[in-house]
Amino acid sequence: HATKKTMADHLRKYESLFTLTPQRMRMIVEAFKDTLELGLSKHKQTVPMIPTYVFGWPTGQEKGDYLSVDLGGTNLRVCLVTLEGEGKFEVTQTKYRLTEEQKQEEGQKLFDFCAECLKTFVDTNLQDENSGLKLQPGEKLPLGFTFSYPCTQERIDHGELIRWTKGFGAPNTEGHDVAAMFRASLEKFELPIELTALINDTTGTLIASNYVNPKNKIAVIFGTGCNAAYMEYVKDIPKIHDVGIGLDGQMAINCEWGAFDSFEHEHLPRTKYDQIVDETSNKPGEQAFEKLISGRYLGEILRLVLCELIDEGVLFLGQNTYKLEVPYAFDTAFLSLLESDPTDELLMAIGIFTHFFALETTLAERQFFRALAKLIGRRAARLSACGIAAIVSKMGYLEEGCSVGADGSLYNKYPGFADRVHEGLQDVFGDKGRNIVTHHAEDGSGVGSAIIAAMTKARK
Numbered sequence: 469h470a471t472k473k474t475m476a477d478h479l480r481k482y483e484s485l486f487t488l489t490p491q492r493m494r495m496i497v498e499a500f501k502d503t504l505e506l507g508l509s510k511h512k513q514t515v516p517m518i519p520t521y522v523f524g525w526p527t528g529q530e531k532g533d534y535l536s537v538d539l540g541g542t543n544l545r546v547c548l549v550t551l552e553g554e555g556k557f558e559v560t561q562t563k564y565r566l567t568e569e570q571k572q573e574e575g576q577k578l579f580d581f582c583a584e585c586l587k588t589f590v591d592t593n594l595q596d597e598n599s600g601l602k603l604q605p606g607e608k609l610p611l612g613f614t615f616s617y618p619c620t621q622e623r624i625d626h627g628e629l630i631r632w633t634k635g636f637g638a639p640n641t642e643g644h645d646v647a648a649m650f651r652a653s654l655e656k657f658e659l660p661i662e663l664t665a666l667i668n669d670t671t672g673t674l675i676a677s678n679y680v681n682p683k684n685k686i687a688v689i690f691g692t693g694c695n696a697a698y699m700e701y702v703k704d705i706p707k708i709h710d711v712g713i714g715l716d717g718q719m720a721i722n723c724e725w726g727a728f729d730s731f732e733h734e735h736l737p738r739t740k741y742d743q744i745v746d747e748t749s750n751k752p753g754e755q756a757f758e759k760l761i762s763g764r765y766l767g768e769i770l771r772l773v774l775c776e777l778i779d780e781g782v783l784f785l786g787q788n789t790y791k792l793e794v795p796y797a798f799d800t801a802f803l804s805l806l807e808s809d810p811t812d813e814l815l816m817a818i819g820i821f822t823h824f825f826a827l828e829t830t831l832a833e834r835q836f837f838r839a840l841a842k843l844i845g846r847r848a849a850r851l852s853a854c855g856i857a858a859i860v861s862k863m864g865y866l867e868e869g870c871s872v873g874a875d876g877s878l879y880n881k882y883p884g885f886a887d888r889v890h891e892g893l894q895d896v897f898g899d900k901g902r903n904i905v906t907h908h909a910e911d912g913s914g915v916g917s918a919i920i921a922a923m924t925k926a927r928k
């Protein structure tokens with residue numbers, strides 16, 4: 469009878485499924501570029517290329533005190549940002565926890581809570597005589613509001629919520645101008661604050677990273693989801709030529725690129741595990757690019773491979789695997805831990821499998837898990853490189869080179885993620901790929917939002 473396959477034999481199969489060749493990457497980059505252009509030329513495309521009404525780069529000389537509020541998925545963050553010019557700034561911040569009830573409460577009540585937190589923040593941080601902040605009677609502090617839920621915007625200080633995401637469900641908010649709702653709450657609390665800019669966190673990251681280093685031309689986020697923003701010439705945004713700044717101007721574009729290849733599924737190499745992730749997700753067909761890359765899904769992809777090997781009788785024979793069979797039970801942070809384990813025995817892997825899943829493992833199995841994490845993590849980084857390469861190539865940044873500001877837990881905490889992105893860029897562009905370098909970006913929703921508020925004020 470046939471000899472039993474070793475874990476190394478199994479690994480070979482997954483290597484061929486999850487490996488992206490440079491040639492395949494270049495094909496993806498070409499398709500990605502076309503998709504970006506389509507989104508700029510027509511409304512309502514899969515990758516929507518959302519105009520942000522942030523016009524051009526900051527000068528780096530923006531100065532003064534600005535407030536920012538970030539309504540995130542778990543926290544409400546309020547910052548006072550003092551821009552000092554020359555790319556320098558100081559930040560004072562406080563976080564307020566959002567309860568699940570508040571996310572489902574009447575929309576106006578949610579904004580009232582934001583205003584109430586702002587009031588507490590202002591009372592504790594701005595009334596201090598030594599703070600140097602003197603508001604003249606009638607003077608208002610400009611506020612940048614980071615609201616990272618899909619909105620249609622026609623100007624910077626306005627935005628209609630299309631639909632809630634990230635677990636929010638506050639009634640009477642979808643279809644409404646959230647900036648106007650927030651303004652009503654600010655008035656209710658009689659705050660000397662003027663909401664001047666409504667922004668998305670990726671756009672904030674773009675502007676903040678350019679403020680500190682003008683070589684930063686692109687921003688990317690790799691967290692629960694994934695997204696990118698960059699600065700486009702108005703002449704190359706055919707769907708909105710008439711924004712009132714002339715065709716020579718520039719405007720930041722929030723790509724919402726997680727949607728690349730959604731529905732058609734023509735360009736990205738999807739394995740059967742990726743298909744299961746998609747089909748069992750709450751939005752099948754959507755966010756196809758994001759589902760191969762972001763922190764929300766990488767652990768699940770690895771778990772589905774393990775489940776297949778359990779079904780085939782390869783792994784954990786005679787052990788009870790029910791804990792591992794729960795969808796999303798395997799966190800993406802475990803992939804980081806598997807990859808960074810410094811011990812020969814792979815003690816970290818022993819810890820994860822015994823503690824979280826009550827499973828015993830052999831050394832050969834643990835080496836397999838680590839190798840599998842590497843395949844899945846590497847594929848995510850190389851696909852990210854394809855997205856970055858598409859923007860670089862579209863904008864002609866390759867020759868002179870540019871920096872890419874990156875943020876999110878996957879980028880910041882996954883070992884080797886940045887190196888793999890860089891390696892991927894070289895596979896796409898050859899040696900010139902070295903001209904494109906990613907690095908950790910400044911905080912977009914605090915600092916970025918304040919800079920945008922400053923830029924907006926300067927334009928008025």
Ligand code: ADP
Pocket residue numbers: 541690691692693762763764765799800801802804875876877878881882
């Ligand atoms: P968000 O995108 O929600 O603002 P983060 O940038 O922190 O927040 O991303 C959260 C995602 O990152 C989660 O999906 C989580 O599984 C993943 N994550 C958290 N820690 C790590 C880690 N050490 N390595 C890899 N992924 C991680």
